[in-house]
Amino acid sequence: MATFSAVSLSNIEYVRLDADFYRPHYLEDAKLWQRIGDKIGAVRLSHLITTPVRTGRTPSERRLLIDDVQVTFVKTDGVREGTINFESAGILPNRVLNRSDIIDPDSVVMTIIGATPDIVGRAAIIRANNPVYVTNQNVAVIKTNDKCDPYFLLAYLQAKLGRNQVWRHSRRTGQVNLNCREVERLMVPLFKPEIQRQIGNQIRRALAAADDAVRLVHDAQGLLEDEIGIIGGDDGGLVFSCATASTAFDAGRIDAEYFNPHFSAVRQQVFDFKHGFTSLYSICRSIRPNFDPKAASGTTQRYIELSNLNSVLGTVDGYMVCPSEEFPSRARRRVSAGDVLISSVAGSLDRAAMVSESEVGCIASTGFFQLRPVQVSSEFLLILTKSYMIRTQMMQEATGGILSAVPESRLRRIMVPKVPQDIQDLITSHVRESYAKRDETRQLLEQAKARVEQLIEEAVAA
Structure with missing residues (x-):
């Protein structure tokens, strides 16, 4: 296989003089496109769109006022493979936006700027049931015409040949863009319209399964909230609190923030729970860092970050x-199936996930707590740690000025309600069903991509 290429000056394309653009496998793809054009036809994306491809923008004025209509603002990290994470999106006031900023349903969005090639080329689609949505200058918006099913285009952009083109046309300077x-x-x-529609419908089914996965998790969270009755915490309108010296010394904190009335109100609701309460450490144990990158020198590992x-x-x-030598110093946790990872950083305490079989052996950052259940299911522990009750207590226990985080020693102070077993079982069932729907989504997306690649191979071979 060729490891370098030589290109004459007359064959330079788009005034591109960088070597990356002429990598041998990209030139092989260019020959392949000639055969694809002869067999089934191929055109540039510019012939399949109703309006020129555009990006979003970040308004200079982003303050939210009380009466502002809010619009969802999705950035690069919100665009995943095939789906959009609206929960992590920001908010912009509608008054600073133009009508042209709003992204129409059935538009394909694709990341075009990122720190690494893997970030560039992630594509998703805006659907009619999504919130009103705008994006920033790092994301391209593609509106197709009647010659191209947008859901088919989504599958194609995630297939190998589509992604390779994105990477070929990108430039690798300070960032990939x-x-x-x-x-x-x-x-x-x-492809013929019926083939596009067939592949597009598979993507539609995948996204419907993704919707079901989100709904099931929300239902599980609702079951817990209905049982414990803690959503916002009632501080009785207090704006200050008093603490005795003995209380402060027992807590190991003398700062006023720790004794915020809201924190105390949430903790008191846990203490008042009708079935009693216990410590977080009684239902799980915290796994200490158990991986040494130096001891794994010369090996390739999988690294999970926030x-x-x-x-x-x-x-x-x-x-x-990546090779273990390139791991950051915080890569110290080897995870097992069923472990629950929760962020220890105060600004991202909503980040929690359960490790599945496919992530067994991955290395995680010490920016997580690694909790292993001992008396409850992993699924119930996940929903519990994502609850407002746990997040509020962890926020109270966070220390530090510039970048607050929860020390592991403070986990012993986190209290949890004793939820009846039948409610735990119901929550566990919902989460397992949600994970099954997530796997179905991944499978359907992969099948759609594989079908695109198969059709291209068959057409060229015919």
């Missing part, structure tokens, strides 16, 4: 594969 005109240069195979955790579903959505 490409512009809107370069997106319009992407080649798209012209951005890989899906805060909506409580799942691990991916990991970075």
Whole structure:
């Protein structure tokens, strides 16, 4: 297999003089496109859109006023493979936006700027049941015409040939990036409308399963909230509190923030729970860092970082594969199936996920707590740690000025209600069903991508 290529000056394309654009496998793909064009037809994306590809923007004025109509603002990290994580999105006031900023349903969105190639080219689609949505300058918006099913285009952009084109046209400077005109240069195979519709419908079924997965997790959270009755905590309108010296010394804290009336109100609701309460450590144990990158020198490992955790579903959505020598110093936890990872950083306490079989052996950051259940199911522990009650207590226990985090020694102070077993079982069932729907989503997305690749191979081979 060729490891380098030589290109004459007359064959330079788009005034691109960088070597990356002419990698041998990209040039092989270019020959393949000639055969695809001869067999089934192929055109540039610019021929399949109703309006030029555009990006979003970040308004300079982003303050929210009391009467502002709020619009969902999704950035690069919210665009996942095939889906959009609206739960992690920001909010913008509608008054600072134009009508042209709003993204129409059935538009495909794709990341075009990122720190690494894996970030660039992630594509998803806006659907009619999504909230009103805008994005920033790192995400391209593609509106197809009647010659191209947008759901088929989504599958194609995630397939190998589509993604390779995105990477070929991108430029690797400080960041990996490409512009809107370069997106319009992407080649798209012209399959018959019925074939596009068949693949597109598979993507539609995948996204419907993803909706079910989110609904089931929300239902599980609702079951817990209905049982414990803690959603916001009632502080009785207090704006200050008094603490005795003995209380402060027992807590090991003398700062006023720790004794915020709201924190005390939530903790008191736990103490008043009708079935009693217990400590978090009585239903799980915290696993201490158990991996030494130096001892694994020369091996390739999978690394889970904070951005890989899906805060909506409580799942691990991916990991970075790299030599152990390139791991950050905080890569110290080897995870097992059923472990629950929760962020220890005060600003992201909503990030929690359960480790599945596919992530067994991955290395996680010490920015997580690694909890292993001993008296409850992993699924129930996940929903419990995502609850407002736990997050509020962890926020209270956080220390530090610039980047507050929860020390592991403070976990012993986290109290949890004794939830009846039948409610625990119901929550567990909902989460397991949600994970099954997530797996169905992944399977359908992979099948759609594989079908696109198969059709292209069959057409070229015919």
